[in-house]
Amino acid sequence: MGSAAALFKPDWLTYPSDPAALDLTIWESSFQRDETGELTVDGTPVSALREQFGTPAYVFSESVFRARARGFREAFTEAFAHHGAEVSVYYAGKSFLCTAVAAWAKDEGLNLDTASGGELAVGLRAGMPGERIALHGNNKSEAELRRALENNVGRIVADSADEVRLIARVAADMGVTAPVMLRLTPGVHASTHDFIATAHEDQKFGQSLVPGTAQLAGFHADELESMGLRTDDAYATVSVALALAADHIDLRGFHCHIGSQIFEAEGFSQAAKKVLGYLNEINHRFNVTLPEIDLGGGYGIGYVEGEKPRAARDVATELADSVSKTCADLGMAIPHLSFEPGRSIAGPSGITLYTVGTIKNVSIEDEHGDTRVRRYVSVDGGMSDNARPVLYEADYTAVLANRAPEGDQVLSRVVGKHCESGDIVVRYVYLPEDLKAGDVLAVPATGAYCYALSSNYNMLTRPPVVATSADAEPRAIVRRETEDDLLARDLGNV
Missing domain, CATH: 2.40.37.10 (Lyase, Ornithine Decarboxylase; Chain A, domain 1)
Known part of the structure; x- marks a missing residue:
């Protein structure tokens, strides 16, 4: 406030x-x-x-948690089903996690988003199936990646080109294929505190979509050319090329998260348009069909008088309408969507x-x-x-x-x-x-x-x-x- x-x-x-x-x-x-x-x-x-x-x-x-978890799952499922699309809802465990809470989320049909090996351990201890767990983080250790792959996690969200290379090496060493999504920085500045706004350029999360940022990040022209890329390519496109070229990576799509405790709807729609546009561009350029995008969470709750949190159904309906229109304008099918409410369930x-x-x-x-x-x-x-x-x-x-x-x-x-x-x-x-x-x-x-x-x-x-x-x-x-x-x-x- x-x-x-x-x-x-x-x-x-x-x-x-x-x-x-x-x-x-x-x-x-x-x-x-x-x-x-x-x-x-x-x-x-x-x-x-x-x-x-x-x-x-x-x-x-527990009554409130279960009701809110169920409410988000039903709201997003129904809103996107109206447009013929499927969704998954992940509970963002970083907001609050213990084995009981992870079990409640599982019971209510939610998947689990984890941000560390410790959070992954809690989810597994609670009985959450590995394929319903995502592993996040901007600096995952090799040990964390190995544990995730040993437990067949549903996806690993890679935060950098270096991490794509690390995942490829670990997966090859283990003889498995890693399901990977790439976290993008869509350049949407959320109306929230700077420390919890995560989609603008000047912060540690995600990979830039701005043309020319591949070279600015240190990838030289000859190196880009060896990957079939251009000098005006974005940093994120380097990670795309690396992931598609890796025998032991299954590139599933893209992820973004614009921040936390956000009340305005516009930022979510802007981020969705950017990520969908980039997905469409990559599909055509590399002749692939990446099947998923994740639009994160960050929906605000009421802490003090005068704040006006939006109902899950309103958030879901507005996002579904925006995604459907954007995909229609781009001439593409709606991919599988996923969302990550955390604070809005637990808070x-x-x-x-x-x-x-x-x-x-x-x-x-x-x-x-x-x-x-x-x-x-x-x-x-x-x-x-x-x-x-x-x-x-x-x-x-x-x-x-x-x-x-x-x-x-x-x-x-x-x-x-x-x-x-x-x-x-x-x-x-x-x-x-x-x-x-x-x-x-x-x-x-x-x-x-x-x-x-x-x-x-x-x-x-x-x-x-x-x-x-x-x-x-x-x-x-x-x-x-x-x-x-x-x-x-x-x-x-x-």
């Missing part, structure tokens, strides 16, 4: 007319207040969750519970030079369980969860217990004036990239992940870390 410029309060934050209300663009239906005003998750009061599992704790609604499925500790008021000078008071509310977690605010200036909200938030509301800043002034969990939020130590706060939309980015900074132990559902008792699917865990790898003075 771009709140960094606001010194005291951003314009989007309004005084709550009903402090107990849960904004339905942020909170899923599994999160409700009971008759006393206490927050419940799939029917379980947060006080019971704190008593059983402690705080801080990630609480993950709204999870909340984080904290216990309030110290509270103090601090005097600040606002934009107009006036002295104002801001209340700082410290909780028992922080940047070790949610790094996004300090990494991306990400905004969150919070609610008083263990009782009804009645009475006057005070502008507050929720902060963690780490030895960093930037350790902010929620930058701007109204919380009850009578908030006190021992109260429970719930921060919604923390199901994506919070557990995944968690750390042991200041030697804090990482929280558990607790799963809830409408028809089962709450259970830990990732246990709380202990101090013994922290010390287990410390070899002492050896």
Whole structure:
């Protein structure tokens, strides 16, 4: 929401007319207040969750995850079937992955996108078939590639010409054929934070479509000519030529991903047009029919009031219409499409519970030079369980969860217990004036990239992940870390 410029309060934050209300663009239906005003998750009061599992704790609604996973699969399948096309939906495991979650994704008909050997190991442990797993990453090791090929992964997404050569060598050594897609940089700058925008030229991911970038990348004219290429070819075309010439690579098509937490539709359609146009160009130039493209994910969710996330069905319908029209204009059949929602499935499925500790008021000078008071509310977690605010200036909200938030509301800043002034969990939020130590706060939309980015900074132990559902008792699917865990790898003075 771009709140960094606001010194005291951003314009989007309004005084709550009903402090107990849960904004339905942020909170899923599994999160409700009971008759006393206490927050419940799939029917379980947060006080019971704190008593059983402690705080801080990630609480993950299996009901929400499954419903959203199923919703994306059905929305994309139906939208593209309307145009006679087939799709696959991959859950982007980097957003949040453990064996239980991978199993839920499998059960709901999703494939799994992994970005490392570790994520691949989790997917395999969960029983996800190898052919339903993709391996991503801009610098895969030989060991990661071997493990992927040993387990017959459905595709390896190559990020560079060097990687195409490495995959070809490893596959030849193993005597297998590697299914490969090439990640492209379509040059579409998504409206999001620069650190999570991934389709512009000046960043580490993908391969350029800009003419002449092959030479700029260091491929000399004679080398290009030996591959049947021109000096004005794009870098990506070098990888195409290398992949098509390799006996142990099956080039399946192209992949792109323009970024994360995107609300506007236009960027996705622009990227689709570019990638489809390039696919058509390559098919004609090399006399091949590459059967697939992957258009990534990055669909935004609601974190704070005023944000307007788009429904899966709207996203799918608009993309299907755009792809169909582009293919018709190009005179080509619609290839097999795949998509990779991650945050948009996991994010709204999870909340984080904290216990309030110290509270103090601090005097600040606002934009107009006036002295104002801001209340700082410290909780028992922080940047070790949610790094996004300090990494991306990400905004969150919070609610008083263990009782009804009645009475006057005070502008507050929720902060963690780490030895960093930037350790902010929620930058701007109204919380009850009578908030006190021992109260429970719930921060919604923390199901994506919070557990995944968690750390042991200041030697804090990482929280558990607790799963809830409408028809089962709450259970830990990732246990709380202990101090013994922290010390287990410390070899002492050896």
